[in-house]
Amino acid sequence: MSLGPYATFIVTSYLAVFVVVVLMIGWIVMDYRRQRRRLNALESEGITRRSTRATTEKT
């Protein structure tokens, strides 16, 4: 596969897409871990949401 005289433009385009997509995936994964960690820390302190408490109190 020869990319001809404009290979730099083609490779840079695909690299840009690759980098941005990887950054997006990384950001979403890191954010998920951060929210899970914060949620677990709050739950371990015995904090519950109002909706959870209301459900528990009803039952």
Add this chain to the structure above:
Amino acid sequence: MTLIDLANPTRFLTFTARLLPWLMAATAILLAVGLYQSAMAPDDYQQGATVKIMFIHVPNAWLSMFVWGVMSLAALGTLVWRHPLADVAAKAAAPIGAAFTFLALVTGSLWGRPMWGTYWEWDARLTSVLILFLMYLGLIALWRAVEDPSRAARAAAVLTLVGAINLPIIKFSVDWWNTLHQPASVMRMGGPTLDRAFLMPLLVMAIAFSFLFITLHLAAMRNEILRRRVRAMQMVQVQAGKPRA
């Protein structure tokens, strides 16, 4: 599980946990097939090998508008039906839409330099897409500026619906004005003008990027639901007089 069941964030999280691995696998397979077809596509008689940039530029450009369309539907959900997940969906989609728009602009510029002789031209299509990108950034800034999600939701929904006016302007800019950007060659009356050798990799890449969006969007929605739960619990913690975690 019916569609209405998904209105409950807890059920939505269960549904997302089950669906995400399948979506990730489908996206990876589609991207692999699309990239292979793009690599194997012949050179265009005018563009040469730079036609390969089209296989990533066009899907990103389509998605830049499609994501705003999704956000506009979500905005209606916030304003009209007050759907509990509508603002979550819109807020989660905005950074992904901004990324696709950014990539459409960058790959378009990298194609424009060898083909048009310039990276940028203030023509109607390029300028309207740049405005779309700035609108995405404005919306993200708005959500970040207002701490209470329910207060930010309505303002963001109104701004999203006003911004939707830009979508037909982007789509028809090449017909309404004399632009350097070429007119539509796939989504047009009378069918695509592209040869099958270019149309197939383009469509596979478009489907692959659409799956990528759905996967990232569901994952980002899941994160947003968790963030709002953390916020609600922190408020309970503050009211109980305990120090914030």
